[in-house]
Amino acid sequence: MTVTVINYDRAMGRWEPNARGRLEEAALELYGERGYEQTTVAEIARRAGLTERTFFRHFADKREVLFGGGTLLEERLTAAVAAAPDSAGPLEAVAAALDAVGPLFQERHERSRRRQAIILAHAELRERELIKLATLARALAGALRERGVGEPAASLAAEAGIAVFKIAFERWTDEPGEADLRQAMREAFAELRAVTAGTPAP
């Protein structure tokens, strides 16, 4: 618990320690146990030991509980693109950014696996995920242009990076146990290079 989090929750109303995280965990449990459609906001709040009002201070609806991390991810990715060495090419900068956010997911492997299973099972959630990925690609392209990368190189590098992320993420969440997301992303980048160069993958 950091001072920032406490201040944030206080600013939103009654202080509930880590309300956001508890709501996310409660939602994932209930979606897994009884299904996404069958779960209500009231049930999520109850499972988390919080009120519906607290739920709606943090999330617009039960779908958004699954997508709450998007803004943080976008901030981290664009900051990492900005921080990449001057010598890095556009796709290298994107690869460095994805590498930098790997640990954010890695420590939540089981939670990511449960979340992914719920998303894959529902068309409306898959669509929301596509929108999130498109938003990330747009943000990455913007961060590359800030580095002086022209178009269409900036958009192509961003879209290619997000394709790598998507495919590596799916493979990673497909595997139980100790699978390594950063390793999966590095392998997918290598495969993309091989595919683009027209040579067979190693």
Place this chain on the structure above:
Amino acid sequence: MTVTVINYDRAMGRWEPNARGRLEEAALELYGERGYEQTTVAEIARRAGLTERTFFRHFADKREVLFGGGTLLEERLTAAVAAAPDSAGPLEAVAAALDAVGPLFQERHERSRRRQAIILAHAELRERELIKLATLARALAGALRERGVGEPAASLAAEAGIAVFKIAFERWTDEPGEADLRQAMREAFAELRAVTAGTPAP
């Protein structure tokens, strides 16, 4: 007017010569004139000189008028991937497929420009377009696997190809006059190769 179209329309009910195309044209006119939200299905049907009932034989709602070509595009793309020479690598096969469908769009440049402007102006239409592109990527990956391409190479080549298509298509619809979509796609593929190889674009 081909025999196929006539049979198709007959099978659906009362025969209306090229009803589908007339509805598409009427919808684009009205969306451009008075805005997408402000246009009703009744108005589209009236402008096309047809009934609402005929409209609903062809499209689920006023949004789907803009996305009616998706199935044909998917069929053409996957057929072209299947027909690519055995020697073609995955991305080459995708590039050949995109090249093959270029003329479908080229002859509708003005219509594509009008459609794109409407889609870009509405979040729900941009989302529907993302879903269409994701569906095409999945179909392309499937066609590549049919050729014996393994994963993740098939998905990466498909996603990269769709990124090229998306970016080239946006540039093409940005330009009035005689812009060449196939040329734009070839340039975007060359740029993707340059970006992926880590060298500056030519």
